[in-house]
Amino acid sequence: MLGGVQLGLLAACIVLFVPMGMAGWHLSRNKMLFFSGALFISLAIGVHLTPYIPSVSDFVTTVSSVVVFDTRASCNSQLHEVVWEVKQSDEFNPLSNNSVNYEKSWKWGRSAPVIVCDFQKFDPMDAADLLNGSWVVVAGDSQARLIALSLLDLILDSQRMGAIRGDLFKRHSNYQIVIDESGMKLDFIWAPYASNLTDLMAEFKLNLSYPDVIIMGSGLWHMLHFTNASDFQLSLDSLRRSVVSLIPSTPNLDSEAPLTGSISTRTPHLFWIGMPTLINSMLNTEEKRKKMTDLMKVAYDESLRKSKLLRSSGGPLLLLDIETLSWNCGVRCTVDGMHYDGVVYEAAIHIMLNALLIESHQKL
Known part of the structure; x- marks a missing residue:
């Protein structure tokens, strides 16, 4: 299951790069700060609430399981690459x-x-x-x-x-x-x-x-x-x-x-x-x-x-x-x-x- 650390890193990347992209579209400094703050607050709340929302939690668990499954199945298929x-x-x-x-x-x-x-x-x-x-x-x-x-x-x-x-x-x-x-x-x-x-x-x-x-x-x-x-x-x-x-x-x-x-x-x-x-x-x-x-x-x-x-x-x-x-x-x-x-x-x-x-x- 994805933990808070991984989601926190994802949130940090969004907070960092989305405002930079907005700056590329010539938005004002105040608008950039507004969007950055709003994103950070929203994502922080989302990370902390995810375990308490069954559908979201189940989705995250499912995605994590699929990733692990795919990795193991993929490695089994590579075993004979000798x-x-x-x-x-x-x-x-x-x-x-x-x-x-x-x-x-x-x-x-x-x-x-x-x-x-x-x-x-x-x-x-x-x-x-x-x-x-x-x-x-x-x-x-x-x-x-x-x-x-x-x-x-x-x-x-x-x-x-x-x-x-x-x-x-x-x-x-x-x-x-x-x-x-x-x-x-x-x-x-x-x-x-x-x-x-x-x-x-x-x-x-x-x-x-x-x-x-x-x-x-x-x-x-x-x-x-x-x-x-x-x-x-x-x-x-x-x-x-x-x-x-x-x-x-x-x-x-x-x-x-x-x-x-x-x-x-x-x-x-x-x-x-x-x-x-x-x-x-x-x-x-x-x-x-x-x-x-x-x-x-x-x-x-x-x-x-x-x-x-x-x-x-x-x-x-x-x-x-x-x-x-x-x-x-x-x-x-x-x-x-x-x-x-x-x-x-x-x-x-x-x-x-x-x-x-x-x-x-x-x-x-």
Whole structure:
């Protein structure tokens, strides 16, 4: 809500500049003093009476809320404005895979809207503080597993990560860890199909046990094993209904609008892991190259849009746009045309953490 200080400054500006404008029209000194005094008195009275006039007070509150809403929604829409630097490494070896020959780094762009949002790269302590005591669930296929790895890699030191990697990457398995220092619990759930995710949401609802953050994604396995975009959309439709029923109090699901007000509430913060850019010529099996084509990828992306699962189409989940991140990092950031270097998922984790900051009204 606008306070008396802000309105007082507005009044002062009017009192200062309106008489100056009048002077430009050659009004006499006495008339200028009259108008200046009248304006000052009127505005001063208005500032003090505003809280006692319901309609005016409500209007001011509404305008203030719209401004805050627009700022937060606008910053959510700028989260993926990331620029990459990919350069040849000092130990370049033309006989080895392209990916290991290049050093990659990223940062947010410097456009005016991005600068205003003041996005931050988190250090381990800040990330642990933000997720302190939270239950984080990452569910999906290999892309989700890489997201879970990147989140843990940010929070934990290299020695502990060395012990974790083997367990986390056991084929088609779940993984769970509790980080004692922050009390954060992370569950990785192997759920390669949208129907698996729907079952997981139903389990949360049945148990009345809701994670603080849910990061999930699906599509690659369905594209490879079913190759049917229409069927994929049906499964996403079912998932959307399940997610919406999971939310204790479903808000107005506007485009890119923050879903909840605080990370400490039991309403989960919901994120969708978008499918990566697929480089067909680099896919490592003939079946993948045949089925996972550019045309099929476009059809699956359209099915996701039509399902209204994402906030950009009126749904509950905020997109972690791996496709954009991987496309901009480029062919030198992948070994197999499907799974990208850790730096791509690192960027996605920082985007997710900044979205949590926006939604919980916090600053680093």
